């Protein structure tokens with residue numbers, strides 16, 4: 716599939732059935748046990764990122780592929796200046812709606828409809844959680860190259876590791892129901908992702924495996940080589 720097609724299909728998914736599905740997963744209403752497991756795993760990922768980042772006051776953070784702002788909101792509440800972007804207009808509209816009740820009268824986070832490779836500017840930290848699962852490795856490499864240029868101190872990302880359970884889940888179609896259900900979740904090898912990050916000039920500062928029954932993520936935090944030993 717061409718890179719353009721991949722993006723169009725992902726955008727369409729997250730503006731339609733995917734929007735409803737992930738809105739429920741990222742909310743607190745009753746969901747089935749698979750979605751509940753994904754919700755719990757994703758919450759643990761966000762908590763770990765917040766723990767790793769520690770004091771974020773006055774830091775600039777870009778949440779690339781922010782979804783409904785599960786990470787953007789707590790970062791803003793802790794004092795970071797957050798630029799949050801997503802390819803899906805529906806996601807951004809819902810995030811802005813939530814902002815009105817969660818952080819009224821604040822324009823932080825600043826939510827914008829943008830795909831990863833349209834993000835401009837430079838930030839202390841760029842975070843990209845649970846997005847790379849939607850793309851094959853060659854596109855992941857291009858996306859990480861772009862995000863890398865936007866990040867001053869840290870790049871933090873997740874990817875779906877190649878595991879048997881995850882492959883089974885993919886077949887069941889839990890991630891992508893519908894005609895494309897078996898073709899749309901990409902798993903990546905840690906060696907491949909880390910090789911890309913190394914080529915882009917990063918050192919791996921921290922790694923975590925965050926697994927629940929139906930949620931599998933590898934979380935990586937990088938730093939520029941000069942500061943890699945310090946944190």
Ligand code: SAM
Nearest residue numbers: 729780781782785801802803830831844845846
């Ligand atoms: N990062 C958020 C989180 O962890 O709560 C959302 C994760 S959700 C599974 C994946 C999100 O990535 C969706 O909101 C989707 O619209 C967005 N996305 C997918 N491809 C993208 C791209 N090329 N550029 C920007 N956002 C993208």
